[in-house]
Amino acid sequence: MSATASTQTWSWSPLTVRLMLAQAAVLLVGLIIVVITAVLVGPSMFYHELIQAGHADEATGLVHLEDAFRSVSLTALAIGGLPALYIAGVLSFYLHRTIGKSLASFTTAAGQVASGNYDVRVTSTKLGPEFDSLAGSFNEMAAKLSAVDTTRRQLLADLAHEMRTPLASLKGHLEGIEDGVVELDEHTTGILYAQIARLERLARDIRQLTAAEEGMTHLQLTPQDPQRLATQAVAAIEPDAAGKGVSITSISTGMDITPVLLDRERMGQVLGNLLENALRHTPPGGSITVHTDHAPEAVTFTVTDTGEGISAENLPHVFERFYRANTGREAHRGGSGLGLAISKALVEAQGGSLEATSDGLGQGARFRIRLPRHRPTT
Structure with missing residues (x-):
């Protein structure tokens, strides 16, 4: 019965903190650029544009309005920018938390596979086709590892069973020879060689089968x-x-x-x-x-x-x-x-x-x- 990797309780991981700080830095830099452009650069550019257009008198009359313009612009940016910054931060937090949970699920599942639990599976993260493809590839890998492990266990069990008969025959005849019950004649020697040949054939066939199934056979x-x-x-x-x-x-x-x-x-x-x-x-x-x-x-x-x-x-x-x-x-x-x-x-x-x-x-x-x-x- 397959098991699904359980997600760990979410916490502030180093990766999440770094992602959040990077996102906040980008938002703050963008806000600072907007403030500089609108409050400091904007009025000066408008003033010089009036002078170049031949409206020097009007431009001189508007100088005293720059302070008021800057004050109003800062107030407007504060009213609109701070909520926008807050909303962006909340959305970034949600996104980073979702990604963090997904990575934690993959980490837990990979650890279980590494410890020999090949029945573990990861569920779809609903983060898009890329993450769904990753989950599908991981589950396919786990299924193949499970099949290989099952085949290996079955092969070892079958091999032990197949070797039991010739080894028992060899042991029985050798003990009989030591006890003097069985004579080491041509008939006994033939039996011993037959069992040895059987073991050699078994080893050769296993080697050929393994090479063929694993794609290691060199074909011409x-x-x-x-x-x-x-x-x-x-x-x-x-x-x-x-x-x-x-x-x-x-x-x-x-x-x-x-x-x-x-x-x-x-x-x-x-x-x-x-x-x-x-x-x-x-x-x-x-x-x-x-x-x-x-x-x-x-x-x-x-x-x-x-x-x-x-x-x-x-x-x-x-x-x-x-x-x-x-x-x-x-x-x-x-x-x-x-x-x-x-x-x-x-x-x-x-x-x-x-x-x-x-x-x-x-x-x-x-x-x-x-x-x-x-x-x-x-």
């Missing part, structure tokens, strides 16, 4: 033949598919093949991840198809299998870190649980999208990559 975007990438990915996994008794084919449809701007290595990694995932969940006798469709606006790769399928409740979560459905996606089936998350991050880093669909359990699954041909420049 060059024009590539999409169909050639699909063919190479299929060729790489064909021996494993044949060993399992699963057929795999690649087809291409649409317009004439034209190059697409993408990272060849990263896209090959994505296609490889999707094909390995499809093979892992397709039983012997099943089939996998890689369909490349060339359209004027985009190129799509669709990896379709006839395997276990994905239930409707699990489908929205397949790209989450370490996510495995209860049916057929357990840790012993291989993989770190990060392959699909890495694939989605790498595709999005290249301006594309990756989505999964399935008609349900036992109905197979489809993973569709869409890469637009024309991407907005940043």
